[in-house]
Amino acid sequence: MTGSAAETLTESEEADTEAAPRSGAQLVVEAILAQGVDTVFGYPGGAIMPVYDALPGSGLRHILCRHEQGAAFAAAAYGRMTRKAGVCLATSGPGATNLVTGIADAYMDSVPMIAITGQVAQPVMGTDAFQEVDTFGITMPIVKHSYIVRDAADIPGVFAEAFEVAESGRPGPVLIDLPKDVQQAMAKAATSPAREAQVIELDDDGLRRAEAAIRDADKPLFYLGGGITRAGATGDVRALVERSGIPAVCTLHGNGVLPTDHPQLLGMIGMHGARAANLAVQECDLLINIGGRFDDRATGKLDTFAPHAKVIHFDCDASEISKLRHADVSVHGAMRPAVRSLNPEPGDISAWVQLGIARREEFAPRYDAPGEGVYAPTLLRELSLAAGDRFVAVPDVGQHQMWVAQHCHFSRPEAHLTSGGLGSMGFSLPTAIGAQLAEPDSTVVSISGDGGIMMNIQELATLRRYGIPLKVIVLNNSRLGMVRQWQELFFDGNFSEIDLSDNPDFAKVAEAFGIEAFTVSRRSEVAAGIDRLLAAEGPIFMHVIIDPAENVWPLVAPGKSNSEMMEGGR
Amino acid sequence: MSLHINPNTRRGTIETFTIISDDVNGTLRRIWTVIEQRGWSVRSLLVEETEGGVETRVQVSPTGKGRSVETLRLQIERLVNVRHVKLERRSREKPSRWKEIPHAAVI
Ligand SMILES: Cc1ncc(C[n+]2csc(CCOP(=O)(O)OP(=O)(O)O)c2C)c(N)n1
Numbered sequence: 001m002t003g004s005a006a007e008t009l010t011e012s013e014e015a016d017t018e019a020a021p022r023s024g025a026q027l028v029v030e031a032i033l034a035q036g037v038d039t040v041f042g043y044p045g046g047a048i049m050p051v052y053d054a055l056p057g058s059g060l061r062h063i064l065c066r067h068e069q070g071a072a073f074a075a076a077a078y079g080r081m082t083r084k085a086g087v088c089l090a091t092s093g094p095g096a097t098n099l100v101t102g103i104a105d106a107y108m109d110s111v112p113m114i115a116i117t118g119q120v121a122q123p124v125m126g127t128d129a130f131q132e133v134d135t136f137g138i139t140m141p142i143v144k145h146s147y148i149v150r151d152a153a154d155i156p157g158v159f160a161e162a163f164e165v166a167e168s169g170r171p172g173p174v175l176i177d178l179p180k181d182v183q184q185a186m187a188k189a190a191t192s193p194a195r196e197a198q199v200i201e202l203d204d205d206g207l208r209r210a211e212a213a214i215r216d217a218d219k220p221l222f223y224l225g226g227g228i229t230r231a232g233a234t235g236d237v238r239a240l241v242e243r244s245g246i247p248a249v250c251t252l253h254g255n256g257v258l259p260t261d262h263p264q265l266l267g268m269i270g271m272h273g274a275r276a277a278n279l280a281v282q283e284c285d286l287l288i289n290i291g292g293r294f295d296d297r298a299t300g301k302l303d304t305f306a307p308h309a310k311v312i313h314f315d316c317d318a319s320e321i322s323k324l325r326h327a328d329v330s331v332h333g334a335m336r337p338a339v340r341s342l343n344p345e346p347g348d349i350s351a352w353v354q355l356g357i358a359r360r361e362e363f364a365p366r367y368d369a370p371g372e373g374v375y376a377p378t379l380l381r382e383l384s385l386a387a388g389d390r391f392v393a394v395p396d397v398g399q400h401q402m403w404v405a406q407h408c409h410f411s412r413p414e415a416h417l418t419s420g421g422l423g424s425m426g427f428s429l430p431t432a433i434g435a436q437l438a439e440p441d442s443t444v445v446s447i448s449g450d451g452g453i454m455m456n457i458q459e460l461a462t463l464r465r466y467g468i469p470l471k472v473i474v475l476n477n478s479r480l481g482m483v484r485q486w487q488e489l490f491f492d493g494n495f496s497e498i499d500l501s502d503n504p505d506f507a508k509v510a511e512a513f514g515i516e517a518f519t520v521s522r523r524s525e526v527a528a529g530i531d532r533l534l535a536a537e538g539p540i541f542m543h544v545i546i547d548p549a550e551n552v553w554p555l556v557a558p559g560k561s562n563s564e565m566m567e568g569g570r
Numbered sequence: 571m572s573l574h575i576n577p578n579t580r581r582g583t584i585e586t587f588t589i590i591s592d593d594v595n596g597t598l599r600r601i602w603t604v605i606e607q608r609g610w611s612v613r614s615l616l617v618e619e620t621e622g623g624v625e626t627r628v629q630v631s632p633t634g635k636g637r638s639v640e641t642l643r644l645q646i647e648r649l650v651n652v653r654h655v656k657l658e659r660r661s662r663e664k665p666s667r668w669k670e671i672p673h674a675a676v677i
Contacts, residue, residue, distance in 0.1 A: 136596065137599070140596075140599065140600060141603050141604075141607045144650070145649075146596070148595070148596070165650055169648075170648075317648065318644045318647075318648070319644030319648055322638065322641065323638065323641045
């Protein structure tokens with residue numbers, strides 16, 4: 001229609017066109033598109049069929065994962081990469097329950113996501129109808145918010161609010177349960193007032209008190225957490241750290257806030273943290289926590305964590321402040337303006353800074369392990385350096401996850417997508433698929449153990465179907481390595497149910513899915529393997545045989561203080 | 571058969587909140603879930619409609635160790651349809667003066 005023709009429509013005709021009745025399912029698709037979302041991940045079934053009926057020709061791309069858990073992880077990956085909520089779709093009953101792990105993972109890591117589930121029709125809700133479960137109830141403790149839509153006319157308003165809730169403040173997953181009759185009903189979309197964006201005033205008093213505490217400190221230390229990335233504050237925090245000259249440590253999710261080789265970064269703290277970083281926390285007299293939640297894997301035994309430190313805590317979620325560690329100064333509210341407004345003027349901290357630098361060098365990991373076998377930490381480090389700034393590592397959960405965190409080079413926090421809070425095996429492959437689709441030009445590498453890859457291996461079919469140019473690595477120690485390590489160290493070597501030596505030939509499995517695959521079993525083959533992986537234009541799978549006895553070091557035993565780091569191995 | 575009291579029911583302190591929320595289906599269930607999920611248990615609960623919303627008075631006792639009632643207050647207050655949570659009085663040892671209302675009746 002030309003512009004002049006459009007003008008010939010009277011005002012009331014125009015309004016009528018906009019308000020023409022549509023099915024609830026059509027309203028769902030339109031509401032998703034209205035948020036600027038172009039891709040959703042899902043799996044169809046009875047109670048969500050009307051929405052699937054509205055998909056073809058709608059302009060909304062649907063990625064058919066091969067398990068709803070895969071769809072949930074892939075959708076959340078969008079949120080992890082872009083800070084915009086990714087969307088997943090599933091049917092009622094088993095479809096919804098299969099989403100649960102992915103929703104919980106997003107909740108624990110504060111990732112914006114919208115999970116849409118079909119529900120049985122309202123007249124039969126509560127009758128144990130076929131594929132009926134109380135999805136709203138099941139997911140209640142693991143969502144930021146949730147809705148059961150009772151009237152199709154509410155769909156635009158509910159969706160607009162759901163995205164706003166998922167993405168604002170501390171982000172999180174939002175569930176929308178859609179009874180089938182609501183999807184089928186014809187409705188004129190009611191326009192609902194947009195939810196008012198929450199405005200949190202800048203905490204000037206907190207900022208001035210923080211500045212005073214920094215002036216008074218002899219051994220100040222930044223503690224950089226995952227909230228920085230969620231707030232889009234990486235650049236602001238980098239600038240703050242640099243203008244302060246204060247050393248920094250990071251949590252698992254804070255990796256990449258400062259590039260791994262940044263001169264002020266002493267490393268990651270916690271159970272598998274760097275010695276220089278853990279010691280700095282134990283000795284500092286001021287800990288400036290930005291967007292960290294004092295997770296137990298980071299703090300070790302809480303009573304002995306940072307025993308000499310006053311704490312300044314920046315967080316957008318007031319309920320995190322003093323939840324686990326008392327904050328002497330709290331700065332609650334939006335992170336970016338707060339971080340920008342902080343003027344740190346520490347006194348002479350040069351001896352403290354030098355101590356950190358010296359320790360970082362002294363305790364730097366070594367990559368000259370003896371032997372002919374593949375040493376995973378070296379492989380991971382070389383891979384990340386070879387891949388460069390577009391590198392995105394997506395580890396699964398286990399020993400290899402910690403090796404990725406310890407040894408890869410991250411130039412930005414989005415270069416490291418990891419299941420931190422939930423620690424959910426099966427995370428890597430579908431999350432990497434979502435990440436690769438969100439950032440087509442990035443070099444996304446899924447890195448799993450031989451245990452975790454089997455939890456969502458069906459998503460190789462998704463790779464193949466859409467030709468997603470993902471690089472998949474399986475580090476195969478024929479064991480549930482992390483469990484084996486704990487059994488060795490804390491259960492008297494009583495190895496119980498960790499042997500996976502009857503694994504299939506993973507390269508053949510990948511080939512059966514139609515994916516180029518190869519196996520690397522000797523150190524001398526690693527460099528060529530990395531080259532081949534990085535040169536591939538389509539999906540590629542590298543199966544790597546590693547030593548089953550290898551452990552992750554250093555290690556703080558569960559319940560111990562972070563000052564009691566165990567060291568072992570090579 | 572003698573009746574053994576579950577240690578969980580021999581609760582220590584009692585804290586009382588007044589919660590002002592929107593009148594939206596599921597809000598009460600959400601509040602209840604947060605309380606029970608975060609190391610507290612609901613001892614009694616009274617719901618009243620107010621103009622444009624709902625006022626809930628709830629008494630809770632800790633089941634987890636070292637829980638801060640202020641953290642719980644904020645965890646309830648951050649729920650989407652909750653407008654305000656006030657901690658009425660601290661650490662009463664006496665039993666509730668509100669009648670216990672069964673879970674199912676209030677959701
Ligand atoms: C879904 C799920 N189930 C169980 C666990 C417990 N768990 C943590 S690490 C691990 C072993 C992982 O083994 P593998 O995938 O081979 O990786 P590795 O530790 O050998 O690198 C297990 C079973 C978990 N984190 N997630």
